[in-house]
């Protein structure tokens with residue numbers, strides 16, 4: 001956090017501070033999802049697969065383009081850390097930083113999960129959120145953030161001096177290695193910053209530090225996505241449970257999460273096509 005300033009404010013400090021902010025990335029020109037098509041397609045969905053993610057662990061799943069998936073709370077309040085890749089190319093992965101710059105700190109219906117450079121296309125669109133009533137609370141907290149990273153053993157070692165192996169980073173690494181057959185340390189390089197599903201987070205008003213509080217999620221709640229391209233996903237059940245106290249330990253009560261995959265009637269997608277990677281020339285000025 002920023003320390004108290006040592007320098008005397010200039011005479012025009014108040015005027016400089018009073019300058020109005022502008023939105024970095026106005027989204028008026030951002031290609032919008034076809035939510036009418038999504039609504040029509042949702043009516044035809046048939047659940048074709050379910051995967052249970054055990055507590056303090058992770059599982060992978062695949063979703064063909066044009067299909068839907070849900071992350072569902074079961075048994076008790078539990079936060080999930082989500083990674084997404086292009087099914088055939090692990091180098092195309094979810095870019096939480098650019099997603100945050102485009103859509104804000106917390107995601108909701110109609111927001112997309114964007115892939116990194118040089119692709120920068122929507123991997124998935126959020127199509128339903130049973131926690132959309134939560135909004136932002138009196139502390140500035142909201143659910144489904146893209147401001148955290150994922151709990152990991154390196155920060156645990158840095159701050160606590162101990163090794164804990166069931167952080168989301170390690171859970172996702174083991175699951176990706178098992179899915180792909182990659183050596184563990186190679187799989188680890190593909191694990192990236194997450195969408196914190198169901199997690200309730202924000203920045204403190206005074207020090208602007210990242211905070212978490214007990215997730216409002218309850219069994220039966222879900223977050224639903226439309227797969228814009230063929231996806232490989234991995235979901236970790238955070239060892240923080242509902243993230244009300246601590247993570248990176250076995251202290252919190254943890255519960256499973258369920259992933260449900262849904263297949264639509266193909267004709268409902270007749271007017272839809274999977275987004276292409278960015279059309280930028282990649283000349284970079286040379």
Ligand SMILES: [Zn+2]
Nearest residue numbers: 151168238239
């Ligand atoms: Zn975690």
